[in-house]
Amino acid sequence: MKPHALDELxxxxxxxxxxxxxxxxxxxxxxxxxxxxxxxxxxxxxxxxAKKNKGGKPLDLVGRLLENIPPSPxxxxxxxxPPGYLNLKLSSGAFLxxxxxxLTQGDQYPQNFPWQTLGVPDQVLLEFCSANxxxxxxxxxxxxSVLGDTLARIWRHLGVKVTTEHYINDIGTQIExxxxxxxxxxxxxxxxxxxxxxxxxxxxxxxxxxxxxxxxSGLDPADTKxxxxxxxxxxxxxxxxxxxxxGIRFDLWSPESALHENGKVTGIIEDLKRKGYVAEKDxxxxxxxxxxxxxxxxxxxxxSDGRTTYFASDLAYHQDKFSRAPSGPVINIWGADHHGYVPxxxxxxxxxxxxxxxxxxxxxxxxxxxxxxxxxxxxKRAGExxxxxxxxxxxxxxxxRFFLNARSPNAQLDFDLDLAKKTTxxxxxxLIQYAHARICSIEREKATRGVSxxxxxxxxxxxxxxxxxxxxxxxxxxxxFFSEALLASALRRSPHHLASYLIDxxxxxxxxxxTHPVLAESSQELAFGRFRLCLAAKQILATGLNLLGVSHxxxx
RNA sequence: GCGCCCAUAGCUCAAUGGAUAGAGUAGCAGCCUUCGAAGCUGUUGGUGGAGGUUCAAUUCCUCCUGGGCGCACCA
Numbered sequence: 001m002k003p004h005a006l007d008e009l010x011x012x013x014x015x016x017x018x019x020x021x022x023x024x025x026x027x028x029x030x031x032x033x034x035x036x037x038x039x040x041x042x043x044x045x046x047x048x049x050a051k052k053n054k055g056g057k058p059l060d061l062v063g064r065l066l067e068n069i070p071p072s073p074x075x076x077x078x079x080x081x082p083p084g085y086l087n088l089k090l091s092s093g094a095f096l097x098x099x100x101x102x103l104t105q106g107d108q109y110p111q112n113f114p115w116q117t118l119g120v121p122d123q124v125l126l127e128f129c130s131a132n133x134x135x136x137x138x139x140x141x142x143x144x145s146v147l148g149d150t151l152a153r154i155w156r157h158l159g160v161k162v163t164t165e166h167y168i169n170d171i172g173t174q175i176e177x178x179x180x181x182x183x184x185x186x187x188x189x190x191x192x193x194x195x196x197x198x199x200x201x202x203x204x205x206x207x208x209x210x211x212x213x214x215x216x217s218g219l220d221p222a223d224t225k226x227x228x229x230x231x232x233x234x235x236x237x238x239x240x241x242x243x244x245x246x247g248i249r250f251d252l253w254s255p256e257s258a259l260h261e262n263g264k265v266t267g268i269i270e271d272l273k274r275k276g277y278v279a280e281k282d283x284x285x286x287x288x289x290x291x292x293x294x295x296x297x298x299x300x301x302x303x304s305d306g307r308t309t310y311f312a313s314d315l316a317y318h319q320d321k322f323s324r325a326p327s328g329p330v331i332n333i334w335g336a337d338h339h340g341y342v343p344x345x346x347x348x349x350x351x352x353x354x355x356x357x358x359x360x361x362x363x364x365x366x367x368x369x370x371x372x373x374x375x376x377x378x379x380k381r382a383g384e385x386x387x388x389x390x391x392x393x394x395x396x397x398x399x400x401r402f403f404l405n406a407r408s409p410n411a412q413l414d415f416d417l418d419l420a421k422k423t424t425x426x427x428x429x430x431l432i433q434y435a436h437a438r439i440c441s442i443e444r445e446k447a448t449r450g451v452s453x454x455x456x457x458x459x460x461x462x463x464x465x466x467x468x469x470x471x472x473x474x475x476x477x478x479x480x481f482f483s484e485a486l487l488a489s490a491l492r493r494s495p496h497h498l499a500s501y502l503i504d505x506x507x508x509x510x511x512x513x514x515t516h517p518v519l520a521e522s523s524q525e526l527a528f529g530r531f532r533l534c535l536a537a538k539q540i541l542a543t544g545l546n547l548l549g550v551s552h553x554x555x556x
Numbered sequence: 557g558c559g560c561c562c563a564u565a566g567c568u569c570a571a572u573g574g575a576u577a578g579a580g581u582a583g584c585a586g587c588c589u590u591c592g593a594a595g596c597u598g599u600u601g602g603u604g605g606a607g608g609u610u611c612a613a614u615u616c617c618u619c620c621u622g623g624g625c626g627c628a629c630c631a
Contacts, residue, residue, distance in 0.1 A: 025572095032575060047574060047612090058574090058611085083612075085575065132631065173630055201630090256631095284629055303629040310631050339560045340626045365561060366624065407569070411562055412624060419568080419581095426568090428580050434594050445591045492572070500570050503579060514587095514596045534591095556594070 001112045004101065005074055005094045006041070006483055012075075013043060013086070016068035020052045021045070024119045028484055030477060031087055037470060039079065039087035040477045046084020058084025092466055095476040099466075102479065102536040107543050110483050115158040120490050123161035125325040126152055128333035129243065129250075130167040133232040134178045135205055137242045142388040143413065144333045144364040146404040146549070149248040150495040153547045158490055163325070165252035167317060170232050171260065172310060177202045178235075179228025183221045185212035191221070211235070245389050247397060247549045254320075256313050264316040265308050268352060269301050272315075277351045287311070289347040299344055315348045322354045331360045331493075336410075339363050362493050364409045370416045395420040401549045402429035406499040428503050432541060433556060435506035435513075439538035440554040442518055442531070451519050453528040464529045475512045475533060478505045482540050486547075495548060502544045509537045 003011075010026045031042040045065055046058030053061065062080045069078060077089040102109050116122060128148030131141050152162045169175070181202035187193040189212045198204050211234055219226060243249070259265050272278050272287060279288045283304035301312040321330050334341075342361050350356040369376035369386060376386055391400055399420045406428070407413045420427060446452075455463040466472055485501035518534060521527035545552040 027572065033578090034576060042575085044574060050611090081575065083575065134631095169631060175631095177630090282629080286629090297627090300629045305629080307629085309629070314631090335625095336561065337625055338631095342560090363561075368624090403568095410560095411569090414568080416568085426581055428568090430594055431580075434592080438592055438595085442591050449591085451591095488572075496570080500579075503570090507579075510595060511597090513591085517591060519591045556592090 002097060002101070004110055004113050004483060005090065005098055005480060007114055008072070008074055009041060009043075009088065012069055012072060013045060013065070016065050016070075017045070017049065018068070021048055023114070023117050028481070030481055031085075035081065035087060036474065038077075038089060040090045040473065040480070041088045043086045043088075044084065045086040046080070050084065062086050090480075092468060095466055095473075095480070096464070098476065098480055099532050099536045102539050103532065106539060107546065109539065109543065110486075113158075113483055115160075115487070115490070118487060118491075120155070120158055120487070121160060121328040123163075123325065123328035124152075124155055125163050125165070125321055125328065125330045126155075126333070127165050127167055127321070127331065129248075130169075131239055132169045132174055133236040133239060134174050134203055135235060136207055136238050136387050139369055139386050139388060139391060139415075140335065140367055142246060142391070142400070143367045143404050143409075144335060145243065145246060145248055145388075146401055147362070147364060147409055147495070148333045149246070150401075150405050150548055151489075151493060153549065154486060154489050154495060154498065157543075157547055158486060160490075161328075163251050164249075165254050165321075166250045168236065168253060168255040169310070170236075170255045171257045172313075175228050175232060176224065178231045179224035179226075182208050182212060182215075182227040182231040183224050185209050186215060186219060186227065187221050189213050190215070190217070196221070207235075207238075242388055245392060245397070247401070254317065256317070259313055259316045259320065260308075264320060265312050268316045268319055269308070269312060272301070272348075272351055275351060275353070287344075287348060287351070289344075289351065292347050292350055293343075297344075299348075311344070311348070314345065315352065318345070318349055318359070319352055319354065322349075322358070325358075328358070329360045330358050331362060333362045333364060333409075336363045336365045362409055365412045367404075367413045367415055370414055371418060376417075391415075391417070398429050398433070398550045399427055402427075402499065405495040405548050408494050408496050429550060430556075431510075432502045432506040432545060433551070433553060435509045436538055436541040436545070436552045437554060437556045438513060439509075439534050439541075442534060446519055446531075449519060453524045453531075455524070455528045464532050465525060466529045466533060467526060471512045471515060472533065475508050475537060478508045479536055479540055482544070485544075498544055499548060502541065502548075505537065505540060505544070509534075509541075512537075 006028050009028065010023050013026055014021050014023055025048060026043055026045070029042050031039045046062030049061040049065065050056050050058045059080060059082055062084050066078050066080055066086060074091055074094040075088050076091045079087045081087055105111050126148055129141060129145040131137055148164065152164050155162045177199065181198045184196045184198045184202070185208040187196035189209050211231060214234070215230060269278065269285065277288055277290065278301065279286045279298065284300050285302035286298040287301050288298045299311050300309050302308050318330070346356055346359055349359050388400070394417055403415060403420055404413070466476065482501065485498050488497035489495050516530050518527055518530045521530060542552045
């Protein structure tokens with residue numbers, strides 16, 4: 001299998017740079033608009049070399065680099081441009097090979113791409129969502145969940161061994177509150193005792209009324225443990241169903257209670273004690289980061305009543321995760337409201353002697369829902385929930401997933417229901433799906449009209465050519481850069497690079513489509529070349545949408 | 557009080573310290589007997605403010621303004 005053109009170009013540049021450059025630092029970009037006619041790929045190589053050399057003019061350095069690049073069938077022409085860019089115009093053979101690779105590899109494309117060499121990890125352990133089984137998912141959960149699922153899809157596409165998991169806080173204070181709340185609802189709804197009250201710090205949502213009515217009869221209201229048990233089972237099932245609606249599945253559901261049962265929680269406290277990171281104060285056991293950090297406050301591991309804290313469980317859970325993932329990042333996706341927890345968690349991991357640099361947290365900022373310009377309240381504990389399912393019903397899963405994926409995780413997101421629900425091009429997901437459907441339409445029309453070209457019957461892919469005009473090049477270059485969009489999304493842990501790329505590709509295709517008829521083209525050679533290019537574009541659009549968890553219908 | 561995130565075109569958003577800051581949408585002017593006008597072409601329009609570091613700052617640092625969030629023996 002021939003290497004991908006961008007892979008080959010990177011290696012040519014590294015070799016020409018006489019080992020002063022390394023593959024991951026070579027960032028291939030599409031040249032700016034005013035240079036599109038003379039080049040297809042740009043690399044800011046002069047600046048890289050200037051840094052390595054501790055001096056020298058970037059333009060001179062990149063000039064020498066260009067001289068060192070041997071003739072290659074991929075490159076038609078190389079040039080340098082101030083202040084220090086290397087610009088390459090690719091040969092038409094390079095694009096023919098690219099289209100051939102896309103069509104041959106189909107939804108596996110791009111195969112044989114050196115992702116790991118470029119910094120993509122071999123394996124990833126990814127925990128996300130991890131909603132408490134004390135209530136249904138609300139809209140705030142949807143963002144982190146969709147992000148985690150999409151990252152997992154992208155990494156898997158790049159050959160990364162990904163394990164996705166959902167932690168379940170099935171024990172502790174919140175679960176006790178669930179039991180008490182559900183018991184109260186049971187008394188109100190089933191036993192006809194309206195005077196029974198849901199505790200102030202309990203769960204007041206209507207879902208517990210519904211749940212109470214489903215419970216078996218003859219339960220003892222005083223047995224809140226039983227209610228907690230029944231409630232969390234039901235709610236966990238509810239959450240799993242909601243995730244399924246979002247197109248999300250997990251490899252592993254990891255209950256907190258297991259960490260207590262197998263002694264891992266008390267184990268890490270003993271471990272930390274031995275290592276000198278535990279202090280006793282006011283009858284409680286505290287983690288103290290003495291020697292690791294001057295700044296962070298101490299945190300309780302074991303309360304004065306003898307019960308361990310969430311922090312202790314979480315450390316045990318991370319020790320477990322690290323032991324299951326011998327290499328690669330151990331990633332958590334958390335809501336931004338947990339950011340204060342990150343440094344202490346990291347210190348705890350360090351104290352346990354785990355590789356803290358593998359511990360990674362993606363903080364997802366808040367989503368605010370808007371309807372008719374007014375914010376929609378989202379408070380789980382107050383019971384005013386808007387579930388992902390309700391949003392899907394209103395705007396569709398495609399729009400929901402696309403919108404949530406189209407914004408960098410560390411920026412807040414305002415989700416306007418009225419806007420997203422419009423099936424007009426105001427929602428860019430339609431632009432992308434439309435481009436895909438148009439290409440499908442060309443295929444249908446080809447069959448209907450009985451159009452065929454002699455080249456189709458020859459050896460696949462070997463007998464076509466592309467015209468050399470700006471729009472054809474623009475579309476071919478856009479296809480070439482799919483790998484870079486995937487790379488950016490994988491390395492920077494955000495699918496929005498892919499989403500932006502797809503908008504760009506769809507628009508580029510639409511421009512091409514307008515002026516490059518396929519079936520009406522009289523030159524068979526040209527028609528077949530255009531057809532192959534369109535099919536390649538369709539494949540990339542489909543693969544890209546798939547990775548975002550968005551559908552790619554053949555008709556709309 | 558301490559800390560985290562954000563501020564880019566009228567609106568929603570891009571831009572790993574590098575070229576003349578890009579898209580979608582809205583506005584304006586055009587384009588449907590030709591594979592899907594959910595589209596295309598042209599055009600108007602932008603880095604919150606003040607300093608600093610750098611050959612080079614939307615990007616890094618300091619301060620300010622504005623918005624969101626966090627500082628538990630909850631999870």
